[in-house]
Amino acid sequence: METDQIMSAIFLIAVLILILPGFLSTNSKLKQFLNNLSIWTIIILIIIVIMYLI
Helix, strand or coil, X not given: CCHHHHHHHHHHHHHHHHHHHHHXXXXXXXXXXXXXXHHHHXXXXXXXXXXXXX
């Protein structure tokens, strides 16, 4: 892996750590949790695809 990819992965993990507690506390219902989790998964996949294209 290149240094840029490692740094990008570290930044994504850091954002996840910062967002996760609030994300879990606001998503008390399972259906709402799965919906929001799928939205975040799509956002992360788009970011990863853009990173590989650049």
